Amino acid sequence: MRHIISILMENEAGALSRVAGLFSARGYNIESLTVAPTEDPTLSRMTLVTRGNEEIIEQITKQLHKLIEVVKLADLSEGVHIEREMMLIKVQAKGSHREEVKRLVDIFRGRIIDVTDSSYIIEMTGNCDKLDAFIKAVHKDLIIETVRTGPSGIARGTKGLSL
Amino acid sequence: MELSGAGILVQCLKDEGVEYLFGYPGGAVLHIYDEIFKQDELRHILVRHEQGAVHAADGYARATGKPGVALLTSGPGATNGVTGVATAYCDSIPMVVLTGQVPTPFIGSDAFQEVDTLGITRPCVKHNFLVKDVRDLAETMKKAFYIATSGRPGPVVIDVPKDVTDPNIKIPYHYPKSIKMRSYNPVKRGHSGQIKKAVDLILSAERPVIYSGGGVVTGDGAAELTGLAREMKLPVTSTLMGLGGYPGTDRQFLGMLGMHGTYEANMAMHDCDVLIAIGARFDDRVTGKVKDFCPDAKIIHIDIDPASISKNVRVDIPIVGPVKHVLAEMLKVVRAHKNQPDREALAQWWSQLEKWRSVDCLKYSSKGGRIKPQAAIEMLHKITNGDAYIASDVGQHQMWVAQYYPFDKPQHWLTSGGLGTMGFGLPAAMGAKVAHPDREVVCITGDGSIQMNIQELATCQHFNLPLKVMLLNNGYLGMVRQWQEFFYDSRYSEVTVEAQPDFIKLAQAYGHVGMRVERPEELEGALRKMMEIKDRLVFLDVVVDPGENVYPMIMAGKGHHEMQLSPDCELS
Numbered sequence: 103m104r105h106i107i108s109i110l111m112e113n114e115a116g117a118l119s120r121v122a123g124l125f126s127a128r129g130y131n132i133e134s135l136t137v138a139p140t141e142d143p144t145l146s147r148m149t150l151v152t153r154g155n156e157e158i159i160e161q162i163t164k165q166l167h168k169l170i171e172v173v174k175l176a177d178l179s180e181g182v183h184i185e186r187e188m189m190l191i192k193v194q195a196k197g198s199h200r201e202e203v204k205r206l207v208d209i210f211r212g213r214i215i216d217v218t219d220s221s222y223i224i225e226m227t228g229n230c231d232k233l234d235a236f237i238k239a240v241h242k243d244l245i246i247e248t249v250r251t252g253p254s255g256i257a258r259g260t261k262g263l264s265l
Numbered sequence: 266m267e268l269s270g271a272g273i274l275v276q277c278l279k280d281e282g283v284e285y286l287f288g289y290p291g292g293a294v295l296h297i298y299d300e301i302f303k304q305d306e307l308r309h310i311l312v313r314h315e316q317g318a319v320h321a322a323d324g325y326a327r328a329t330g331k332p333g334v335a336l337l338t339s340g341p342g343a344t345n346g347v348t349g350v351a352t353a354y355c356d357s358i359p360m361v362v363l364t365g366q367v368p369t370p371f372i373g374s375d376a377f378q379e380v381d382t383l384g385i386t387r388p389c390v391k392h393n394f395l396v397k398d399v400r401d402l403a404e405t406m407k408k409a410f411y412i413a414t415s416g417r418p419g420p421v422v423i424d425v426p427k428d429v430t431d432p433n434i435k436i437p438y439h440y441p442k443s444i445k446m447r448s449y450n451p452v453k454r455g456h457s458g459q460i461k462k463a464v465d466l467i468l469s470a471e472r473p474v475i476y477s478g479g480g481v482v483t484g485d486g487a488a489e490l491t492g493l494a495r496e497m498k499l500p501v502t503s504t505l506m507g508l509g510g511y512p513g514t515d516r517q518f519l520g521m522l523g524m525h526g527t528y529e530a531n532m533a534m535h536d537c538d539v540l541i542a543i544g545a546r547f548d549d550r551v552t553g554k555v556k557d558f559c560p561d562a563k564i565i566h567i568d569i570d571p572a573s574i575s576k577n578v579r580v581d582i583p584i585v586g587p588v589k590h591v592l593a594e595m596l597k598v599v600r601a602h603k604n605q606p607d608r609e610a611l612a613q614w615w616s617q618l619e620k621w622r623s624v625d626c627l628k629y630s631s632k633g634g635r636i637k638p639q640a641a642i643e644m645l646h647k648i649t650n651g652d653a654y655i656a657s658d659v660g661q662h663q664m665w666v667a668q669y670y671p672f673d674k675p676q677h678w679l680t681s682g683g684l685g686t687m688g689f690g691l692p693a694a695m696g697a698k699v700a701h702p703d704r705e706v707v708c709i710t711g712d713g714s715i716q717m718n719i720q721e722l723a724t725c726q727h728f729n730l731p732l733k734v735m736l737l738n739n740g741y742l743g744m745v746r747q748w749q750e751f752f753y754d755s756r757y758s759e760v761t762v763e764a765q766p767d768f769i770k771l772a773q774a775y776g777h778v779g780m781r782v783e784r785p786e787e788l789e790g791a792l793r794k795m796m797e798i799k800d801r802l803v804f805l806d807v808v809v810d811p812g813e814n815v816y817p818m819i820m821a822g823k824g825h826h827e828m829q830l831s832p833d834c835e836l837s
Binding site for chain 1: 392395
């Protein structure tokens with residue numbers, strides 16, 4: 103099963119490679135990983151998407167906890183949560199496709215943020231499924247390049263993952 | 266007090282109470298060695314290879330419970346130490362390893378003797394640090410000792426670039442008395458509800474058994490374990506790492522369990538209804554086939570490391586906490602409990618255990634006119650009253666020590682259990698001898714292993730470490746040969762150690778006493794002579810039966826109840 107794990111860790115050099123190293127050394131897979139400092143610059147927040155059965159996920163969270171630089175973590179999949187991912191996608195926009203792509207962007211509530219006479223760059227946020235659906239909707243020959251951030255996640259409600 | 270980085274480093278070690286430092290100098294640590302030269306409080310033991318330094322620090326830690334400290338230079342100094350760090354990591358040994366690094370402006374430039382020490386050691390340390398600013402040095406040292414010795418102990422590496430130790434840059438020195446880290450808070454006590462549940466379960470058990478591991482030794486829980494087991498008349502078996510955690514000569518001790526464990530221990534595991542795992546991690550050498558592991562048992566698991574719980578085997582009652590505290594609490598709960606153990610069921614269980622014990626699975630034949638390695642170890646046990654510090658290498662001889670040298674006390678058995686590092690024994694014995702100069706320290710080794718760190722014989726002479734080396738010489742890489750005999754139709758591929766050195770002359774060349782014994786009737790005399798020489802290192806080459814195998818054995822993919830017994834020992 104897919105799990106989305108939020109990690110609060112010391113914002114120190116090497117912390118990221120400890121997490122990445124743990125996953126490769128123990129044979130766990132990482133589907134995506136995003137990390138950036140929080141409002142407290144000494145802390146980083148990481149969102150990690152992985153797959154595994156219950157036992158594997160239990161081991162993953164325990165092993166992550168064991169890393170000295172990890173302060174707190176939560177498996178967001180255990181409760182209701184929100185996930186958002188951002189995508190920048192560059193597509194060809196020529197002739198009849200120009201209008202069609204524009205319409206699709208509107209339907210998906212994306213924004214066109216760069217225009218040339220033959221291409222658009224589109225910015226789009228949403229959960230992974232929505233971004234996948236947009237990519238599917240655009241004819242694949244029109245796509246020049248795609249950049250995705252991987253999802254960030256946060257639990258619903260007043261409680262937060264903080265110190 | 267204003268000190269340079271090098272001065273701070275040495276002063277921190279003193280303030281931490283470190284007495285011995287095992288190391289090897291080099292370019293990146295020259296400033297530190299200059300500070301070592303200027304003082305005489307902190308004793309430096311100059312090894313002959315960096316791997317030896319780390320194993321010696323490890324042996325010191327195992328024999329004292331105090332953190333071992335090693336100092337290595339950058340590049341090859343650090344990489345040579347990695348095997349030692351990984352060895353300590355696998356066995357949860359508290360250790361601080363200081364490595365030199367090229368000056369900070371050169372990091373990443375492929376400078377002379379530069380390696381990414383942090384990157385190389387990351388998977389085999391509890392934690393590691395790169396100190397880039399001399400102002401962070403003292404606090405980092407404190408953190409390193411705190412992390413290495415608390416919770417589940419382990420090695421911590423501190424990588425120190427040369428410019429951080431610059432003698433010309435001095436700053437005020439302050440060593441923190443204690444340290445708090447928001448991201449690291451090891452558990453101090455076990456959950457009282459879980460402890461109560463565990464005691465209820467043990468009191469209701471008809472066929473209980475304790476499976477004790479290295480955590481009992483490193484967690485200083487031997488007295489508490491012994492107290493609880495005796496109070497409740499529980500049979501105790503132990504992992505390789507846990508030997509000495511419960512008195513090995515006591516009737517309630519069933520011997521080691523697992524691949525080369527005793528018949529009674531493994532049968533008890535298979536048939537028990539309540540298993541109490543204490544400071545152990547359900548390693549594959551212990552469990553055998555996981556599907557057949559303790560099929561009828563409810564499992565209680567006490568461990569300081571939550572990640573060890575339900576990792577390989579699901580358990581019913583986990584207790585996260587220091588074994589010493591948890592066991593002491595359990596004993597209190599037992600004494601105040603309204604229920605009594607089922608004495609009748611326990612008596613029946615004990616009579617079954619005695620039946621299994623009567624198989625005498627460690628029996629071996631003395632025929633053939635050659636010295637049996639088992640006999641040599643039993644004789645050493647007799648002559649040393651079972652009281653020596655024993656360091657081993659890895660292979661057949663290691664298993665034979667575990668089987669034939671019962672340890673009554675913790676911290677007397679120094680062996681590389683998790684990583685299985687050949688070459689560990691001699692330097693580890695040095696560490697123990699440094700810590701306990703007035704006690705007998707014997708390195709029991711094989712003709713394969715001893716040659717992996719034999720250069721340390723020079724260190725023993727240099728620092729006058731009159732330990733004993735007992736070489737069980739069978740002319741083979743014996744454990745590999747045994748597997749080739751069993752599983753590869755006796756195709757002995759690259760296991761014959763031909764062109765052996767003359768170990769007598771070799772010992773003498775290093776300034777030690779070298780002896781050899783080949784005949785069974787001369788064994789006792791030779792061992793007595795070895796132990797009687799107190800002021801010199803004695804290297805005794807014991808020429809043993811080359812065809813001897815380690816029994817009993819659980820073959821790969823088999824369960825505890827499917828042991829292969831020795832041909833010398835038949836089930837009645």
